[in-house]
Amino acid sequence: MELRFLGIGLFLSVLSLPGWARLLTVGTDGSFATLREALARAHPGDTVRLQPGIYRERELEIQVPLLLEGLPGAVLDAEGTGEILRIHASGTTVRGLILRRSGISFLRDNAAIRVENATDCRIERNQVQECFFGIYLANAARCTVTSNSILGNARREATSGNGIHLWHCRDILIRANSIARHRDGIYFEFVRHATVDSNHSEHNLRYGLHFMFSDSCLYRANLFRHNGAGVAVMYSRTILMEQNHFEHNWGAASFGLLLKDIARSRIRRNVFLSNTVALYMEGCSATLVDSNRFLSNGWALRLLASSVDNTLTANSFVANTIDVATNSTTSANTFRHNYWSRYRGYDLDRNGHGDVPFYPVSAFALVSERYPAVLVLLRSFLVELWDLAERVFPVLTPKALVDPAPLMEPPG
Template identity: 40%
Template sequence: MSLCFKTTASFALVIKVFPGAHSIQNAINKAHNGDTLLVQKGLYKEHNIIVQKRLVIIGNGYPVIDAESRYQVFTISYDSVIIKGLQIQNVGTASVTDMAGIRIANSKNVIVESNRLINNTFGVYLQNSAYCRVINNIIHCNIKDQLNGGNGVHAWKSNHLLIEGNSVSGHRDGLYFEFVTESGIMKNTSSGNVRYGLHFMFSHNNTYTNNTFKDNGAGVAVMYSKGVIMRDNNFVHNWGDASYGLLLKEISNSKIEHNRFIGNTTGLYMETTTNVDVKRNLFQDNGWASRVEASCTGSKFSGNNFIGNSFDVATNGTLMLNNFNGNFWDKYDGYDLDKDQTGDVPYYPVSVYSVLTEKIPVAMILYHSLLTDIMDQVEKVMPTIIPDKLKDDHPRMKKIKL
């Protein structure tokens, strides 16, 4: 590898790096703060590259940096570093270290943009960092089980991150955040991951918008957090015995708005949630549109469309401390004599059969049988099983424009 140096007017250098006898690390060692490394197209079998200077590292023609399935590649521990246009592949595994294609540690204002991270245990790993941006990267792996894999984008104890426009697939969790605050996650596609498309815990005041989570093993899980805003996302075709479009566990003071839950085993599952607004979402063609456990309090469902779901609402108790009001239910067969587009009689979205299957799951084999139809009709005449407080007093007669 030969190095070509060019001086700019501001006295920063542009250093061209070519495949050959030397290394990218060698170029970094010779560079100074503010310099730019132009890594030329080719194959670089390098690993454990340490960046402790303010550098711009740009690939020309997506040069391939191959860790040979034994090592990790970049570790960035300096502010304002930019890595763009590289293909980083074949990071190995280790029992002690979470090995990553790009690790950002104790740094600020780092940008990772338009890279390809292929078959790495962890793609981009951020720890104790702030104001970093991970933008428009392709992050893909082919792990077979979650024990031997890592996450596409993994963030721990960080704040003010921007994760935008990435395509993440085939990892354990596509996007994983723990102790991450005041961050924006938008316009990402996370699909085909072994466990969760998105998984975050103990991460407060974050906003997730315009993302698509599709065909993930267990869907999306949001746990032990407050101040969460999830808006304009797609939760699509997350199927399996323990799969959810979106699972909320111990979430408070949050908003779930303008999302689309389509074709999931369970669209939205809520456990021990408090003061969550579920507003103007589409629940369509799910097994269970929503499962709201009796441990949930103070949440409001309003202006949502429930269309083509096997069960619109399920719960595991008779006490309901949440509110349903002004939703559209395609199963509603009430009337509207005053023509104000609101039903004149309440709608009870919990069917007797959904209550039965919560207690006896194997009863699902009788779903759509004559027996279940008879049970539902009897319950309408003499309600005894379904929670009488779980009702929509103002069901909409027509589908709501979201």
């Protein structure tokens, strides 16, 4: 008797084991006509496969861990209202889908794919087109978002959302995605230990990357280009940004990289090319900025007086209109062994370091920081004459902000 019960019990539990995963196909010659039905019938560990075709569905929920994959040409279209796919089950994978037109809303952040209160999810190789928000992770952990292409059609900030949006997450990997034409390309708030690697974020209305209150994150080898205001990084500690490219963020309020209240972080081996302001530091402390290249920017570095104990070393500053601007005549930051294309000193002992100190803040940079209206005199003869005179007889130039031993050749 007892044995028979045991047998039935065993049989039933084996049925629900992942090893018995089924394949559910959705499509005209599949077993389900709509994805909604398939998701309702799915058991944990099943694979739901979407055949090519356009599925006009929205507000889909994944409640059990499964693999949802789209064959090439499988499109989920929300037709401009509501959200498309919500994942509540840990361990879900979504890949190969084309998701279109989640609805613009002033009340809800309608995303193409939302992961909420779940862990260990994978969002891979999807195409998100003309959605309000793209991929939205809220209260998620140990998830990966890789190789997705997210293309919006943002026109105004108020009616557009973010490409990849993370809120209150831990241990997330975001790799090799390309995001364009959203409000912010990648947005982080309250995220810990995330890695953002090899993504392209360009032509976004506001920021290519925007994060706040997100400590201990790593940003490596990303490209941020042609974004309305560049990249803004605020209120975070122990972050590492390396080998990223910040390019062509050009406009009256654009920054290559804006750092506000950043502490104990490292910015290394990045390239800043043609930005209005390449690196802006406000309220930063104990941060090491090294081995970066600043090329052809308006301002290479704007260092506000509220930044202290930062070190800038082995950077190269080449052909920038203004190398360093500051609003203070004193400086609590260290400049050492940088390369400045403006430097005219000599190196008698041939140790690679110039024998004459370099003062990177010109008189005009200092005055125009305090009285922005005089910037209209940029490149006028008067200003060039003045800067020349300052170089020979410094009167206004801050003495404390000095590179005592600048490099003679660009590093690397």
